[in-house]
Amino acid sequence: xxxxxxxxxxxxxxxxxxxxxxxxxxxxxxxxxxxxxxxxxxxxxxxxxxxxxxxxxxxxxxxxxxxxxxxxxxxxxxxxxxxxxxxxxxxxxxxxxxxxxxxxxxxxxxxxxxxxxxxxxxxxxxxxxxxxxxxxxxxxxxxxxxxxxxxxxxxxxxxxxxxxxxxxxxxxxxxxxxxxxxxxxxxxxxxxxxxxxxxxxxxxxxxxxxxxxxxxxxxxxxxxxxxxxxxxxxxxxxxxxxxxxxxxxxxxxxxxxxxxxxxxxxxxxxxxxxxxxxxxxxxxxxxxxxxxxxxxxxxxxxxxxxxxxxxxxxxxxxxxxxxxxxxxxxx
Numbered sequence: 001x002x003x004x005x006x007x008x009x010x011x012x013x014x015x016x017x018x019x020x021x022x023x024x025x026x027x028x029x030x031x032x033x034x035x036x037x038x039x040x041x042x043x044x045x046x047x048x049x050x051x052x053x054x055x056x057x058x059x060x061x062x063x064x065x066x067x068x069x070x071x072x073x074x075x076x077x078x079x080x081x082x083x084x085x086x087x088x089x090x091x092x093x094x095x096x097x098x099x100x101x102x103x104x105x106x107x108x109x110x111x112x113x114x115x116x117x118x119x120x121x122x123x124x125x126x127x128x129x130x131x132x133x134x135x136x137x138x139x140x141x142x143x144x145x146x147x148x149x150x151x152x153x154x155x156x157x158x159x160x161x162x163x164x165x166x167x168x169x170x171x172x173x174x175x176x177x178x179x180x181x182x183x184x185x186x187x188x189x190x191x192x193x194x195x196x197x198x199x200x201x202x203x204x205x206x207x208x209x210x211x212x213x214x215x216x217x218x219x220x221x222x223x224x225x226x227x228x229x230x231x232x233x234x235x236x237x238x239x240x241x242x243x244x245x246x247x248x249x250x251x252x253x254x255x256x257x258x259x260x261x262x263x264x265x266x267x268x269x270x271x272x273x274x275x276x277x278x279x280x281x282x283x284x285x286x287x288x289x290x291x292x293x294x295x296x297x298x299x300x301x302x303x304x305x306x307x308x309x310x311x312x313x314x315x316x317x318x319x320x321x322x323x324x325x326x327x328x329x330x331x
Contacts, residue, residue: 028102107125110210122202125211130216141162177201
């Protein structure tokens with residue numbers, strides 16, 4: 001282990017980078033990781049069967065810098081690549097960076113220091129959404145306490161400009177809270193399936209009130225596309241999360257997750273209104289959400305249940321109200 005100036009060991013941080021068709025972004029991504037001020041880092045470049053020059057670029061980095069290790073594997077998708085990186089990681093702490101994104105030089109030093117101050121096992125920072133041409137689309141409004149409870153984490157998801165996100169990449173994890181967890185292979189919203197488990201294991205989240213991660217918005221990327229039937233994978237993730245919270249008597253988390261579920265129901269139903277090709281999916285969304293309402297309605301107030309039902313009965317109106325609230329917050 002590297003020693004810090006005050007004495008004591010600096011634990012190894014393993015940064016896992018899934019890579020597929022990102023050759024024009026990859027150098028910037030890896031260079032930002034090798035420029036980290038945190039001194040003890042390994043960079044795991046997981047080539048997920050990329051058909052472009054990415055495999056060659058990865059190997060070139062490994063030849064030049066001993067901190068870089070490369071895993072070449074058949075294409076299995078983002079989750080499969082992350083899982084492969086987790087299996088190979090040697091660090092006491094783990095982090096994830098997408099191959100088309102990049103990070104601030106102090107990101108992992110700041111997140112590690114946040115954990116040292118609190119004794120927590122999960123740290124989180126803000127992020128900047130930026131286009132290919134460098135135009136900033138959004139920066140997280142970082143006005144959070146130094147530590148956040150589990151319920152506070154779920155609550156902040158309702159404030160888009162202050163939403164720290166359920167994504168994997170703006171966090172630093174002690175490997176113990178990820179032990180035995182796997183990203184679901186083939187799912188689009190893969191982060192949604194794991195976040196409740198590691199946040200619950202962590203108990204508290206340390207917050208670095210800085211935007212240290214740069215999320216590059218690429219035209220044509222999966223996450224930049226409009227809602228499609230593939231996006232429905234987020235809904236069973238919510239159902240799994242609800243069951244987990246109910247089983248562990250986390251009532252406030254159940255309520256907050258149902259509100260978030262309702263918001264996505266509004267998005268799907270209002271976007272697909274009048275679209276004959278999506279009729280079967282609309283029916284499925286409604287039936288699944290009705291089932292969840294029936295399951296959890298006895299645990300909350302009548303007002304809360306009414307909010308959930310409005311998502312089904314008047315999704316277009318609810319969408320207008322949500323959009324109006326968002327516009328008001330931006331003023």
